[in-house]
Amino acid sequence: MRIPRMLSAGYFLQTQAKVQEIMTKLLFEIIREELCDVVGEDGVDTSEAGRFCYGADYSWVSRAWVDRGMPPPVPDYVVLPRSTEEVSRVLKIANHYKVPVVPYAGGSGVNGGILALFGGIMLDLKRLKCLIRIDEKSLTVTAEAGINGEILERELNQVGLTLGHYPASGYCATLGGYLAARGSGTLSTKYGKAEERVVAMEGVLPTGEIVRTLPVPRHATGPDFLNFFIGSEGTLGVITEVTMMVDPLPEVRDFQGFLFKSLEDGLEAGRRIMTARLRPCVIRLYDPPSTIRFVQKVLGIQVEGAFMVVGSDGKKDMVALEMKEISKICQALGGEYQGRKPGETWWEERYKFYFPPF
Numbered sequence: 001m002r003i004p005r006m007l008s009a010g011y012f013l014q015t016q017a018k019v020q021e022i023m024t025k026l027l028f029e030i031i032r033e034e035l036c037d038v039v040g041e042d043g044v045d046t047s048e049a050g051r052f053c054y055g056a057d058y059s060w061v062s063r064a065w066v067d068r069g070m071p072p073p074v075p076d077y078v079v080l081p082r083s084t085e086e087v088s089r090v091l092k093i094a095n096h097y098k099v100p101v102v103p104y105a106g107g108s109g110v111n112g113g114i115l116a117l118f119g120g121i122m123l124d125l126k127r128l129k130c131l132i133r134i135d136e137k138s139l140t141v142t143a144e145a146g147i148n149g150e151i152l153e154r155e156l157n158q159v160g161l162t163l164g165h166y167p168a169s170g171y172c173a174t175l176g177g178y179l180a181a182r183g184s185g186t187l188s189t190k191y192g193k194a195e196e197r198v199v200a201m202e203g204v205l206p207t208g209e210i211v212r213t214l215p216v217p218r219h220a221t222g223p224d225f226l227n228f229f230i231g232s233e234g235t236l237g238v239i240t241e242v243t244m245m246v247d248p249l250p251e252v253r254d255f256q257g258f259l260f261k262s263l264e265d266g267l268e269a270g271r272r273i274m275t276a277r278l279r280p281c282v283i284r285l286y287d288p289p290s291t292i293r294f295v296q297k298v299l300g301i302q303v304e305g306a307f308m309v310v311g312s313d314g315k316k317d318m319v320a321l322e323m324k325e326i327s328k329i330c331q332a333l334g335g336e337y338q339g340r341k342p343g344e345t346w347w348e349e350r351y352k353f354y355f356p357p358f
């Protein structure tokens with residue numbers, strides 16, 4: 001007996017695939033419409049070119065894909081919220097439809113955290129960029145998480161303050177990115193890593209629930225919810241607002257250079273400086289090959305050996321005393337004093353190391 005075409009397995013599978021395709025397109029459109037309802041048409045980008053821009057960060061894997069012309073993993077939607085409320089509503093939609101969400105800020109991360117390996121929503125947070133409050137009495141600043149690091153620093157400098165966080169990516173990274181990636185900066189030896197400077201945070205959980213930690217420096221009891229978001233690389237929720245400690249701009253900031261015969265001597269000097277409980281703002285030590293590669297080539301300082309830059313900042317007299325003690329320690333280990341100039345050049349040119357042609 002002949003089976004009618006409509007009942008054959010081939011016909012059934014073909015029809016099923018067609019229905020599935022239509023349903024997928026329909027669902028895609030429903031989700032897009034819902035996202036547009038929250039952030040507006042101009043806040044949702046589904047164009048191929050738009051999505052492609054989010055295919056790589058500064059992780060070596062994603063750079064290798066780009067260099068080899070391989071297609072990067074791209075999201076289905078790029079969504080740009082303007083407020084915590086909008087972030088919350090977007091996450092509720094994503095949670096309802098079980099669509100993956102990747103927070104994206106400056107895109108300067110080096111761990112591949114923004115790669116949309118499973119498609120979904122790329123939540124670009126750069127529109128959350130308001131500086132909300134500078135509290136000159138308590139020495140804190142509160143800002144939205146997508147604010148650019150350098151812009152925030154310049155605003156603080158205008159009123160004689162500093163965030164004290166100087167990553168080499170300050171021009172492109174954001175406040176939220178500093179914390180989500182547990183960033184450190186050039187002066188973290190004294191001022192602490194980003195995570196040590198945070199006082200309070202507002203974030204949105206994957207369910208869309210908005211949570212806020214208390215704006216106090218210490219808790220007497222209970223777990224510290226701040227640590228839930230810090231270093232989470234966007235996997236546990238979205239940081240939307242942050243209160244950070246700030247410091248007055250120092251009266252002076254002094255840098256000096258020392259040249260050691262070996263890396264070991266330089267390391268020992270660093271150990272002695274820190275265990276003497278001196279508080280340099282930076283100790284940067286280059287091993288002999290790096291001294292040639294970076295200090296000679298990038299900074300134009302013609303030295304050979306293990307080059308060290310030590311910095312100190314704060315009140316003038318304190319800095320002078322600290323530098324004297326540091327100098328004694330370095331010279332006792334054979335560290336040849338190179339004067340201020342190499343140290344100052346290093347500070348002025350410190351971002352050069354990370355950008356082409358170096």
Ligand SMILES: Cc1cc2nc3c(=O)[nH]c(=O)nc-3n(C[C@H](O)[C@H](O)[C@H](O)COP(=O)(O)OP(=O)(O)OC[C@H]3O[C@@H](n4cnc5c(N)ncnc54)[C@H](O)[C@@H]3O)c2cc1C
Nearest residue numbers: 105106107108109113167168169174176177183184234239
């Ligand atoms: C040239 C260069 C120099 C660098 N120098 C330093 C340096 O000196 N010190 C240092 O620590 N790092 C440095 N980095 C690495 C990088 O800049 C930092 O990790 C930075 O903190 C990332 O911030 P971003 O805003 O670019 O975040 P992105 O790259 O956009 O995101 C990084 C990760 O955090 C998540 N994320 C971002 N924002 C949020 C948010 N609001 N809520 C939840 N999750 C979020 C993302 O999903 C991703 O997983 C450098 C990178 C480059 C390219």
